[in-house]
Amino acid sequence: MYQCKDITEEVNNYIEGDLPFTKRIGLFFHFIMCSCCRNYLQQIRSTISVITVSQPKEKDSADLKALAKQLHDMCDEHEH
Numbered sequence: 549m550y551q552c553k554d555i556t557e558e559v560n561n562y563i564e565g566d567l568p569f570t571k572r573i574g575l576f577f578h579f580i581m582c583s584c585c586r587n588y589l590q591q592i593r594s595t596i597s598v599i600t601v602s603q604p605k606e607k608d609s610a611d612l613k614a615l616a617k618q619l620h621d622m623c624d625e626h627e628h
């Protein structure tokens with residue numbers, strides 16, 4: 549079973565469809581169970597579309613990492 553911290557690492561691959569089927573299913577079920585990671589997925593998706601339109605490609609991973617950390621910290625607070 550996936551933990552929230554695994555989601556932050558895999559979410560980009562999940563969005564890009566760059567994962568084996570079994571892994572996608574695992575992540576998918578985590579998104580069903582965890583509202584926090586669902587919000588996170590939506591945030592990342594909207595961020596990616598903004599970045600793709602307005603930013604050069606090289607900045608993507610840095611921005612997403614920062615956002616991932618921020619959202620994950622929120623997630624941790626929420627769960628305990």
Ligand SMILES: [Zn+2]
Nearest residue numbers: 551552582585
């Ligand atoms: Zn989660």
